[in-house]
Amino acid sequence: xxxxxxxxxxxxxxxxxxxxxxxxxxxxxxxxxxxxxxxxxxxxxxxxxxxxxxxxxxxxxxxxxxxxxxxxxxxxxxxxxxxxxxxxxxxxxxxxxxxxxxxxxxxxxxxxxxxxxxxxxxxxxxxxxxxxxxxxxxxxxxxxxxxxxxxxxxxxxxxxxxxxxxxxxxxxxxxxxxxxxxxxxxxxxxxxxxxxxxxxxxxxxxxxxxxxxxxxxxxxxxxxxxxxxxxxxxxxxxxxxxxxxxxxxxxxxxxx
Amino acid sequence: xxxxxxxxxxxxxxxxxxxxxxxxxxxxxxxxxxxxxxxxxxxxxxxxxxxxxxxxxxxxxxxxxxxxxxxxxxxxxxxxxxxxxxxxxxxxxxxxxxxxxxxxxxxxxxxxxxxxxxxxxxxxxxxxxxxxxxxxxxxxxxxxxxxxxxxxxxxxxxxxxxxxxxxxxxxxxxxxxxxxxxxxxxxxxxxxxxxxxxxxxxxxxxxxxxxxxxxxxxxxxxxxxxxxxxxxxxxxxxxxx
Numbered sequence: 283x284x285x286x287x288x289x290x291x292x293x294x295x296x297x298x299x300x301x302x303x304x305x306x307x308x309x310x311x312x313x314x315x316x317x318x319x320x321x322x323x324x325x326x327x328x329x330x331x332x333x334x335x336x337x338x339x340x341x342x343x344x345x346x347x348x349x350x351x352x353x354x355x356x357x358x359x360x361x362x363x364x365x366x367x368x369x370x371x372x373x374x375x376x377x378x379x380x381x382x383x384x385x386x387x388x389x390x391x392x393x394x395x396x397x398x399x400x401x402x403x404x405x406x407x408x409x410x411x412x413x414x415x416x417x418x419x420x421x422x423x424x425x426x427x428x429x430x431x432x433x434x435x436x437x438x439x440x441x442x443x444x445x446x447x448x449x450x451x452x453x454x455x456x457x458x459x460x461x462x463x464x465x466x467x468x469x470x471x472x473x474x475x476x477x478x479x480x481x482x483x484x485x486x487x488x489x490x491x492x493x494x495x496x497x498x499x500x501x502x503x504x505x506x507x508x509x510x511x512x513x514x515x516x517x518x519x520x521x522x523x524x525x526x527x528x529x530x531x532x533x534x535x536x537x538x
Numbered sequence: 539x540x541x542x543x544x545x546x547x548x549x550x551x552x553x554x555x556x557x558x559x560x561x562x563x564x565x566x567x568x569x570x571x572x573x574x575x576x577x578x579x580x581x582x583x584x585x586x587x588x589x590x591x592x593x594x595x596x597x598x599x600x601x602x603x604x605x606x607x608x609x610x611x612x613x614x615x616x617x618x619x620x621x622x623x624x625x626x627x628x629x630x631x632x633x634x635x636x637x638x639x640x641x642x643x644x645x646x647x648x649x650x651x652x653x654x655x656x657x658x659x660x661x662x663x664x665x666x667x668x669x670x671x672x673x674x675x676x677x678x679x680x681x682x683x684x685x686x687x688x689x690x691x692x693x694x695x696x697x698x699x700x701x702x703x704x705x706x707x708x709x710x711x712x713x714x715x716x717x718x719x720x721x722x723x724x725x726x727x728x729x730x731x732x733x734x735x736x737x738x739x740x741x742x743x744x745x746x747x748x749x750x751x752x753x754x755x756x757x758x759x760x761x762x763x764x765x766x767x768x769x770x771x772x773x774x775x776x777x778x779x
Contacts, residue, residue, distance in 0.1 A: 298577070299669040300548010328670060331694055425547035425669050427577045427635040449588060449755025450552070450579040457577060457635065464638035482753075510726075512693040 292419040294438035298454040299425025301444045302476040308335035309528040311420040315381040325387040327424040337514030343386040345404040362407035441468040447482040455491040470538040472496035497531035545688035546698035547669030550719040555666035556583035561775035563625035568661045574649030575668045576635040584623040585757030650676040683712040691726035720744045
């Protein structure tokens with residue numbers, strides 16, 4: 283079970299809105315934590331869902347504004363105060379799940395729409411300075427193209443595009459596949475087909491997107507009910523097939 | 539008349555927008571369906587097909603790359619980057635994020651600017667917005683005649699919907715209506731109507747016809763048994779007159 287020798291993974295989940303990124307990201311993070319790895323789960327969606335999926339029931343894990351000071355004239359605008367140790371911030375300010383996933387959120391818009399608060403800049407600084415050898419990062423980006431194409435998932439070496447087996451999902455995924463062209467883009471991009479029914483063909487979907495298939499996850503009534511009740515799907519009866527599928531996805535991602 | 543359709547990702551904004559546009563078209567109204575998502579796929583739901591959707595997008599890309607003279611007028615935009623959809627609806631795509639760049643993707647033209655500044659004459663313009671509130675929240679005050687908030691019966695979608703309603707009210711964005719989509723039973727309908735108080739609500743049942751059309755990338759109008767989905771939105775279209 284414990285696989286501490288496994289190289290830590292930095293993965294970002296992207297895809298169309300409603301495709302199931304948060305659910306899969308939460309399962310993914312928990313499975314890594316159960317393997318004995320240290321895991322940070324990052325939510326940059328201003329309408330966060332990852333916290334709920336993890337069973338945390340807070341959608342905000344801010345850093346105090348005073349931890350951030352103005353950056354140099356050459357940019358960036360804000361930097362973490364030089365005397366602050368980023369790891370201590372993770373321990374102190376992230377929200378921890380029972381399995382030891384460290385959750386934080388850095389896309390929340392409070393008050394002013396569009397602008398990031400200083401505390402949110404601080405979290406992005408923490409991510410940059412997190413030692414790669416010690417921490418897994420599992421990021422959940424908002425649906426659509428805006429954040430991913432603007433480089434919000436730069437921390438990830440692997441981008442997993444979650445799509446339902448629909449034409450809109452495939453069209454979105456094809457656009458996201460262009461992240462490979464970015465200098466700062468992920469080292470690997472692959473597709474996760476979610477909510478598939480027995481009549482769907484995940485391989486055919488991945489072929490349409492022209493990317494490798496990293497995993498396929500079955501449609502699941504229990505997860506849909508959990509969503510209705512604002513409950514975490516983690517460990518719920520009826521989700522076993524989904525969990526097995528995400529376990530396989532973790533193994534595949536670790537081998538990418 | 540300018541209408542914005544907003545809500546959480548995946549709630550069915552595009553499916554609702556498309557049926558609303560074609561229903562208004564069938565009533566004989568001049569309708570512009572404006573895809574305001576940087577990841578546009580309204581064309582599929584309107585029934586213009588994947589190939590045609592892709593073709594308009596490619597034209598848009600040529601402008602961004604400077605191969606075509608840049609045109610900012612809304613009628614130019616619709617001429618050049620639009621296409622005819624069924625039932626007399628003219629589809630226009632405002633912009634699409636084409637390439638990964640850590641910069642502004644809007645090329646000077648954004649849905650919020652277009653809807654704030656352009657005069658669309660007597661056309662009914664239906665703006666199918668990007669998920670969340672980012673783009674919608676940048677539309678100028680009192681620039682819209684109708685705001686339609688699409689909500690599915692999940693707490694997270696309701697949460698986004700309530701934030702959207704707050705924003706719409708405080709920025710005076712015209713008549714404010716809720717479409718409760720993918721509703722499976724009266725308990726789910728009640729969950730939404732309780733949350734939104736006395737805001738006007740149109741309940742649209744969960745529809746396998748929409749799921750089927752989405753898998754094929756076609757319009758729900760081509761599906762059998764789609765009337766459960768279409769009829770309430772047709773009623774909504776009539777009430778907008």
